[in-house]
Amino acid sequence: MKRRSFLKLSAVGLSGICASAFTAAGVPESRVTTVLGPIAPRKLGRTLMHEHVLVDFVGADKIAPGVSAASWSRTMP
Numbered sequence: 001m002k003r004r005s006f007l008k009l010s011a012v013g014l015s016g017i018c019a020s021a022f023t024a025a026g027v028p029e030s031r032v033t034t035v036l037g038p039i040a041p042r043k044l045g046r047t048l049m050h051e052h053v054l055v056d057f058v059g060a061d062k063i064a065p066g067v068s069a070a071s072w073s074r075t076m077p
Contacts, residue, residue, distance in 0.1 A: 031038040 032041050
């Protein structure tokens with residue numbers, strides 16, 4: 001067998017081994033983090049997707065320390 005033929009066959013064989021190993025390992029299942037802990041996406045059910053742009057713990061009637069009045073007025077409706 002010539003060197004070039006050997007390398008081609010080796011590459012084909014190696015790619016088959018790698019592909020079967022990847023398929024056997026599978027792709028890890030994704031998880032969704034909830035307040036009750038991570039769950040599978042298929043168990044999530046209906047959700048309201050949204051983002052918390054401003055997160056503070058001073059209350060809704062006050063502006064958090066470090067937030068300028070200008071940035072507060074731009075983010076609030």
